[in-house]
Amino acid sequence: MSQDLFAKLVDAVEASPDRVLTNSEAPRWIKKLSDEDATLMSQADVKEACIVTRQLRASMLQHEDTKLLCVSGLETDEFLPDAYDALELTPGLFALAVAELKLVPKASATEIFDAIEGSFQGEDGYEGHDLEDIAKLFPDVSIFQLNERAVSSGSIWRSLGVLLSVFYGQGPIELNEETLECLKDLYESGSDYVPFKNIVQGHLAMSWSGFFLELYRAIEQLYSVPKLVKLTDRWASSKPFYELAELLEHQLGWRPKEEDxxxxxxxxxxxxxxxxxxxxxxxxxxxxxxxxxxxIYKQRNSLVHFRSALPEQDYSTPQWNKRISLMIKLVSKLYEKHGENYMIPRP
Structure with missing residues (x-):
């Protein structure tokens, strides 16, 4: 990992015509903090990693009895939500973050050149680079230890969503406190079967319509449930509903009418x-x-289709916040009621 990390820095310098490293092949590394940190870097189990946007990236790590969330591209402060404890960045955690989040240097070729040109194996007194000298060349990385008893710690999308609901800041749309609290409640206590990736994508949408449509898609996944409940009452099957819905669509060309x-x-x-x-x-x-x-279906159509017969309505920010909050509550209630049937095989 250390080799790959410094290779990114060398490549960034060599891609520029302004600077040429005289020792690009020389081994470099970040000074070791401890044996425990080195063990974490080599043995941590990367459960999930996601590139959410160009800047926002996250990975979830498990090491022994500790679950960690590594995040880049999100500005936080000391007022963390419950179940999150901020940890200091270490060489091992930083190397893991750069590798798993596919981080590339943010510094200029000149800044990177100045940081690494004269420090390498073979140079008198070289024992490795200081972490802060190398970390500042990459996008910021934050590390959080998660409380494994918290429901949200079971999914990277849920864990990231909780942070987003608290540190949305100057997000693309003007979500008010009520809407952000609805989102936080969904991430922290909603059904495990909610498609949280869709919710996060909506949360970060550039427009109200984008958020509405992601919430609609989450509901749309359940459209087959009422009909499948009636079908399996008379024709029992142990398959989860999502498999039955897939079979019916692929084999018979059937799917439910949306508004019905x-x-x-x-x-x-x-x-x-x-x-x-x-x-x-x-x-x-x-x-x-x-x-x-x-x-709801009419609003969905007005956002999906671009026809004069289906004009998109111009709602105020308070109106949009109210509608989005209600859609979040609707997603939560529907998955609380139907999510397990949809996703889990029945005896």
């Missing part, structure tokens, strides 16, 4: 949530499940 499927899902919602959705989306509704489904 959404209506059936709405009928399975608690009355209190249905009331909140109806009050916001269709306050004059007589049959709330039907009207809410129609309103």
């Amino acid at each position: 499927a959404l209506r059936e899902l709405m009928e399975s919602c608690d009355a209190s949530l249905l009331d909140m959705l109806a009050n916001e989306l269709c306050p004059d509704a007589e049959v709330k499940s039907k009207s809410v489904a129609r309103a």
Whole structure:
């Protein structure tokens, strides 16, 4: 890992016409902190890694009884959410982050040249580079120890989402505190079967419409559930619903009609949530499940299709926040009710 890390620095200098290293082949490394840190670098189990955006990247590591989240591209402070403890960056953790997050140097060729040209194996007194001298040449890396008893620590997308809900900062859209709290609740206590990758992608969307559509996609995954409940009541199968839905679509060309499927899902919602959705989306509704489904599907169509007959509505920031908060709550409730059936085989 140390060899690969310094190879990135050498390559960055050699790609520039302004500087030429006279010792590019010489071995270099970061000074060792401890045997424990070196062991972590060589033996840590990388559970997951994700490149979320060009800047935002994360990896989840397991080492003995410790679970760690490495994040680059997110500015945080000392007021961390529960279940997160900030750790100091070490040579081992830094090398793992550069390797697993595929980080490339951010410094200029001149800055890199000045940092490594005169320091290498064979130079009098060389014992390795100081961590801070090399870390500043790459994007910032933050390390968090996760409480493994926290539900969110089971998924890199959930763990990253919790941080995003707390440190959204100057994000692309103006999410208010209520919306961010709804997101935090979903990441921290939502069903394990929620497609959290979609939620994070929506959370970081450049537009309200992008966020709405990612939440809609999360709901859309469950569209086959009401029909499959009825089917398996009469034709038992131990397969999870997602496999049955895939079989029906591939073998028979069947998939549920979207608005009808959404209506059936709405009928399975608690009355209190249905009331909140109806009050916001269709306050004059007589049959709330039907009207809410129609309103959500109509908004989806106006965002997906670019036709004059389906104009995109211009909502205010407070209106968008209200709609997005309700959609987050809807995702949470639907997966709480149907997620396990959809994803897990039945006896």
